[in-house]
Amino acid sequence: MASAILPALKNKYPNSRLIWLAEPVAASLLKGHPLIDKLIVLPRDEWKSMWKKKQYIRCFKAVSAFVKALKREDIDLAIDAQGLLKSGLWAWFSGAQQRVGLGSKEGSQYLMTELVERLPDDPEICSEYRDLANYLKLDTQQFFMSMPVDAADIKASQQTLIEHGLEPNLPYIVICPFTTRAQKHWIDQHWHTLFNQYLAKQPAQTVVLGGPGDLEPSKTLLEGIKQPEKIINMVGKTSLKQAAALIKSAQLLIGVDTGLTHMGIAQQTPTLAIFGSTFPYKITNSPTAKVLYEQQECAPCRRKPSCQGAFTCMWQVTPEYVWLNAQQWLLGQTAKLSISEL
Secondary structure, eight states, X not given: OGGGHHHHHHHHOTTOOOEEEEOHHHHHHHTXXXXXXXXXXXXXXXXXXXXXXXXXXXXXXXXXXXXXXXXXXXXXXXXXXXXXXXHHHHHHHTTOSEEEEESOOTTGGGGOSEEEOOOTTOOBTTHHHHHHHHHTTOOOTTOOOOXXXXXXXXXXXXXXXXXXTOOTTOOEEEEEOOOSSGGGSOOHHHHHHXXXXXXXXXXXXXXXXXXXXXXXXXXXXXXTOSOGGGEEEOTTSSOHHHHHHHHHTOSEEEEESSHHHHHHHHTTOOEEEEOSSSOOOXXXXXXTEEEEOOOOTTOOOTTOOOSTTOOHHHHHSOHHHHHHHHHHHHTTOOOOOOGGGO
């Protein structure tokens, strides 16, 4: 979502040089971005490896060399869009005289020269980054995530799908069922019903996406599928850039509150986002995206669910309701009904 600030920065400062410092897991998604002049990958894994091997002097020299190289970039403005200590440190190490932090915490607020408050529960997608852009006096009239994939990315991703069983030229639907928190998961039983009663009857195949950490949950989820031949399990088999390309060409994406679902909105793929415990961006600013969510008295509970694992908010979003909306998206229509109207 922070990528939305890139076009706004380039529009105001067309001759600027934009540098993005990223951890390896996100670097593939940013590689080749036309608005990023230089991508710097933080080699944290290499440093951790040295530290574990007790190569302390070697590790210190490697970090020092990295800091010196970063300062040689002669950065004027450092934007910490993450607001954590691990990101704030690098804004400070950059040597930039102006360091702007978004909702900085964990002590990183003391490393910034300016702070932008992170306002909670704003119903608009990318709202906190829009607030950051407004603080920097950037034009936010057209403020949308900037996550392009090119024809080569799409072609390569299609070939990968074919190698894993997709019939050539057959449309496919992407599902993104996995998150890092149990209270953000849709119910496995609901996924089974959605697929067995609805998706399996469509000509399109279903592609499941997720990261390496989702391998075991994906096996559990797929155990309840009656026609596994119509499922292509790509969990842990793609980089973020490859996942973005797969999503770009999908007929529809159905997912929970996770980065891959947000990526569907960024790629302007028809997207249904299932929310429960977290406050959703009801305003997606996209004609091809809709949030499925019914307000509960206990929501948003975020990281402190009070339901003792009942997850009523996610049970409320039924497979029938999801499929009703999916049909309308597949037909090119905007879903109008709410759960209470069914």
